[in-house]
Amino acid sequence: MTDVGNIIVWDSRAQAEFDLRIYGARLEGYSVKQICRELGIAEQEVNDAITRASDRISPKTRELLVQLDSARFDEYSITLHPRAKAGDIEAVRAMLAIMERRAKLFGLDAPTKSDFLMRREAISEEPTTSTDRFVAALQALQDQRKAEQQFDAAFEEVAGNDAT
Structure with a gap:
């Protein structure tokens, strides 16, 4: 990264490190908004960094990431399910969001x-x-x-x- 006046010019290595840092935070479970606040950048910049980082990931790593997300969904579901069954509206919302995200991740929903x-x-x-x-x-x-x-x-x- 080079600072020329008030303009920051990224070299490809610095850009890749920045993208992977954001991608890593996302994998750890931080939301896009949390990353924006932490780094003081716009949401679009975070989304672009995640896209660039994911373009560099091998198919095997992608498969491992899907497994990681799936395990995370399972963990959250185990915690939330009893509360959702008891009628806790927030737990129901969270469970439905998990179910929708899982369906999207595995391509289970057909366009309607x-x-x-x-x-x-x-x-x-x-x-x-x-x-x-x-x-x-x-x-x-x-x-x-x-x-x-x-x-x-x-x-x-x-x-x-x-x-x-």
Whole structure:
């Protein structure tokens, strides 16, 4: 890296080291936003560095990285699953995000909508992904359950007052 006035010129080795540092942070589980904050760079720069670094990775290393991500998903799922089954909305969201990411990683989801429909949905205020729709439905059920409990409590209170 060479500093010429206020312009930084990267040599190929410095660029590769920078890209691999960002890629390594991503592999360790840091989010793109966390890396941006830590390094004080734009999100696009992080994404570009990850793309450049991944272009340099051998097919065998890619396979190992997929296995690493899969093992990480398994670990997170084991931790979150009991909470999600108990109705913890945040755990359900996290589990669905893991499931979506796993499906994307392994190419399990087939495209279901045209590009036009996806753009139209992106503009709308309604939930667009299956995770968003599922969480919205779960939230509606939870709200309904809460309303029913309030109704039952109010009914018992009224019924108790009528009995006296």
